[in-house]
Amino acid sequence: MDIPALGSVPDADATRQEARRLGIERHLLEMHAYGVTIVPPERVGSPDLIERLREAILRVLAERHDLEVPEDWRTYSENWGGRRKTWCWLLEDEAFIEAALHPVAMCIARFMCGRNVVLQGTPAIVKTRDGGEYRQDTGGYMRLHTDTHGVPSPLPEWAQLINLSWLLTDYNGPEDGPTVLVPGSHRWGRMPRPDEALWWEEGAPVQPVSLSGKAGSLAIWHGSLWHGSRPRTTEGMRITLPFIYGRSYLQPIHTWSEVIREGDNRGFLEKYPELEDLLGLWHPYPTDRDGPDAPGNLKGNRRMIGVGDNIYA
Numbered sequence: 111m112d113i114p115a116l117g118s119v120p121d122a123d124a125t126r127q128e129a130r131r132l133g134i135e136r137h138l139l140e141m142h143a144y145g146v147t148i149v150p151p152e153r154v155g156s157p158d159l160i161e162r163l164r165e166a167i168l169r170v171l172a173e174r175h176d177l178e179v180p181e182d183w184r185t186y187s188e189n190w191g192g193r194r195k196t197w198c199w200l201l202e203d204e205a206f207i208e209a210a211l212h213p214v215a216m217c218i219a220r221f222m223c224g225r226n227v228v229l230q231g232t233p234a235i236v237k238t239r240d241g242g243e244y245r246q247d248t249g250g251y252m253r254l255h256t257d258t259h260g261v262p263s264p265l266p267e268w269a270q271l272i273n274l275s276w277l278l279t280d281y282n283g284p285e286d287g288p289t290v291l292v293p294g295s296h297r298w299g300r301m302p303r304p305d306e307a308l309w310w311e312e313g314a315p316v317q318p319v320s321l322s323g324k325a326g327s328l329a330i331w332h333g334s335l336w337h338g339s340r341p342r343t344t345e346g347m348r349i350t351l352p353f354i355y356g357r358s359y360l361q362p363i364h365t366w367s368e369v370i371r372e373g374d375n376r377g378f379l380e381k382y383p384e385l386e387d388l389l390g391l392w393h394p395y396p397t398d399r400d401g402p403d404a405p406g407n408l409k410g411n412r413r414m415i416g417v418g419d420n421i422y423a
């Protein structure tokens with residue numbers, strides 16, 4: 111019996127069938143079982159996009175901070191760009207929109223956060239060996255934490271959000287300054303205590319594993335998974351583009367409904383109509399108008415009523 115083909119659970123069937131078509135069912139299983147998975151570059155299948163994303167991040171960061179783009183990111187090791195102005199990438203270059211809407215990314219995001227998943231926000235991370243004052247108090251180590259900000263414990267087992275990170279440079283080993291993760295911790299339902307967070311200290315109660323993957327991989331983890339990171343100890347840059355996808359009831363990180371209508375950004379909606387759904391532009395909340403004819407009224411908003419059957423069936 112082929113359950114996804116029965117059409118009995120609209121919210122699940124299309125996602126399962128899409129995962130089968132893309133050859134990524136194993137990764138859905140790993141997300142469910144461990145709360146983390148790495149999709150290798152050959153499954154993502156967009157080598158050209160990886161290059162464009164990397165170039166766009168360096169170009170835009172340079173513009174935002176009035177810096178020169180380093181001649182070679184493979185060897186540049188000085189502090190560069192810092193931690194300022196590292197959010198809100200989606201509309202800076204079409205490469206980011208293509209990445210956000212990538213079929214592999216969308217399939218996993220829908221599996222984890224529902225079929226009306228909303229893009230919450232887009233940071234970018236550039237890490238170098240000589241990263242300056244960044245995390246000086248911990249020697250460059252990042253404490254274990256969850257990404258489900260603003261949601262008090264107990265955290266439910268089902269994901270409120272996921273972190274879907276495009277690895278734009280190789281994560282070969284600890285020297286590259288990778289993320290560290292605790293597989294299975296998404297089921298613990300809480301954030302680490304302060305003593306658990308300092309994972310690099312001798313006798314630490316929780317031992318995370320280092321993430322590894324080639325440039326072009328997607329590293330995805332459940333929003334409640336415990337994770338941190340290591341300092342980079344080798345030359346060159348670690349460049350990463352995380353996309354945060356969440357359930358439609360979460361407060362988005364960026365005010366998409368405003369920025370998408372500013373100036374030239376309107377053209378993106380015409381070219382990529384899927385953004386209407388992905389950015390939650392249909393969502394009636396927040397609203398300060400509650401009259402019967404106001405746009406915020408739920409009546410007739412098909413996406414708010416029985417989500418699966420009504421929107422996509």
Ligand SMILES: [Fe+2]
Nearest residue numbers: 255256257337
């Ligand atoms: Fe994080």
